[in-house]
Amino acid sequence: MPVFAGAAVAVGAVGLFLGLIDLDSPLRAPFVLFFLITAPAAATATALRRMEPWGRAVASCAAAAAIDLLVAQTMLALHMWSIRGGIAAVAAISLLIALLALVRRPPHGRPAQDLRRRAS
Known part of the structure; x- marks a missing residue:
């Protein structure tokens, strides 16, 4: 699985480079594309890590x-496409x-629920 993730990051980086x-x-x-x-999708999946x-x-x-549609719509509306x-x-x-998802992560990789339980 880490090999596929690395390949996806590489293809995405090449896409970013070729597009820019x-x-x-x-x-x-x-x-x-x-x-x-x-x-x-990867960024929001990181932010939603507590979900199934x-x-x-x-x-x-x-x-x-x-996100893609809102960026396109905003740029078109502002005539900046x-x-x-x-x-x-x-x-x-x-x-x-x-x-923002990484900054919100609790210390030592513990879920925020466990930290709240220990505090009470």
Whole structure:
């Protein structure tokens, strides 16, 4: 399983790179699409780690679609649409969600429920 996760991160990183430098390659479209789907999904899955696995998968896929659509809609409404800008905005939002989820993590990897039980 870690091999697949590493491969997914590598493909997403290549998609981000190809999209930002606007390299004319036949691999650009599928790799950028993979990045645009998996980056927000992985970030929200990190934030929803207390959910059951199937529920977390469904919720993170729905959140990824919502993030992509909201970025596109906002950029179109503001007349600021660009491919690079959209990719950068999705990357920034995904990074922000992932960082907020990691900052909220309790010390020593304990779930927050266990810390509340010990405190009472």
